[in-house]
Amino acid sequence: MRLxxxxxxxxxxxxxxxxxxxxxxxxxxxxxxxxxxxSQVMTDDLVITAEGGGSMKGVRDPHALYPGFxxxxxxxxxxxxxxxxxxxxxxxxxxxxxxQMDEPLLTVRGFRDGQExxxxxxxxxxxxxxxxxxxxxxxxFDKVERVEIRSDESAxxxxxxxxxxxxxxxxxxxxxxxxxxAPPVDSPEERFKLPxxxxxxxxxxxxxxxxxxxxxxxxxxx
Numbered sequence: 001m002r003l004x005x006x007x008x009x010x011x012x013x014x015x016x017x018x019x020x021x022x023x024x025x026x027x028x029x030x031x032x033x034x035x036x037x038x039s040q041v042m043t044d045d046l047v048i049t050a051e052g053g054g055s056m057k058g059v060r061d062p063h064a065l066y067p068g069f070x071x072x073x074x075x076x077x078x079x080x081x082x083x084x085x086x087x088x089x090x091x092x093x094x095x096x097x098x099x100q101m102d103e104p105l106l107t108v109r110g111f112r113d114g115q116e117x118x119x120x121x122x123x124x125x126x127x128x129x130x131x132x133x134x135x136x137x138x139x140x141f142d143k144v145e146r147v148e149i150r151s152d153e154s155a156x157x158x159x160x161x162x163x164x165x166x167x168x169x170x171x172x173x174x175x176x177x178x179x180x181x182a183p184p185v186d187s188p189e190e191r192f193k194l195p196x197x198x199x200x201x202x203x204x205x206x207x208x209x210x211x212x213x214x215x216x217x218x219x220x221x222x
Contacts, residue, residue, distance in 0.1 A: 021169060021170055022170065024043050024044075024166065024167045025165065026043070026063045026064055026164075026165070026166075029041075029063065031058030031060070032060070033059065033061060034057055035058045036055070037056045037057060037058050038056065039053050039054055039055070039056055040056075041056060043083070044084075045082060045084060045088075046081070046082065046167065047081045047082070048079070048080055050067040050075035050079075051148075052075075052076050054073050054074055054076065055067070055072075055073040055075065056075070059163060062096075062163065064163040064164055065164045066162075066163055067160060067162075067164065074159045074161070075159070075160045076150070077148050077150045077158060078148075078149040078164065079146065079148055080147040080149070084171070085171035086175070087143035087172050087174070087175070088143070088144055088145070088147065088169055088170075088171055089144070089170040090108075090141035090144065090147055090167070090169050091137070091141075091170070092135055092168040093108070093149075093164070093167055094164075094167075095133055095136075095162045095164050096125055096126065096163040096165060097124060097126045097133070097162045098133075100126070101151070101159065101161060102155070102159060103151040103152055103155035104124035104125070104126070105122070106121070106122045106149050107149075108121075108136075108138060108141075108148070109148045110146070111145060111147075111148070112144050112145050112176070113145070117144060118138075118140040118141045120139070120140065121152065133163065133165060
């Protein structure tokens with residue numbers, strides 16, 4: 001199962017031109033199998049948190065983090081943030097819903113400057129065909145500062161407890177490009193600029209021609 005996940009992730013990123021993406025697979029964790037951890041775990045580049053002091057466990061077969069394993073300390077969300085850089089670009093998440101969450105669909109949201117800039121559905125994280133977990137490819141999560149994974153919006157209560165097995169990402173300190181704004185309007189000519197003329201109107205704006213015809217018809221009727 002683990003090998004299938006690795007191969008799927010590698011193939012996806014090679015085909016999509018993401019060869020430079022880092023794939024965190026949690027195989028460098030020093031925890032013992034099923035060791036209870038703090039609510040927040042750090043890797044080289046990422047800070048992963050079980051929201052609200054939720055429970056977190058380290059797993060070694062497969063290598064994974066297991067947020068929300070304790071029902072008395074549920075993880076209402078899994079938060080992923082960059083550790084040593086300003087921005088995180090998230091490409092994919094690999095996970096296994098081994099114990100079948102009540103709400104199998106998750107919503108992933110990306111935030112920058114406190115504003116939501118990306119959102120995508122993810123799940124179910126289990127394939128009946130392969131009897132294994134799933135790698136969910138994400139788009140639009142470019143240079144975000146925070147990622148939140150919660151139960152789908154339709155769920156009455158968010159309760160997230162799956163094996164987080166891989167995170168494919170890039171990190172950077174380079175700020176997102178800001179699109180150029182429209183030039184300011186300074187002159188009356190610019191504020192009341194007429195639309196382009198029609199080729200069939202002899203260089204005269206069609207809407208003005210129509211208005212004049214209406215006025216002329218009313219004058220003749222009067």
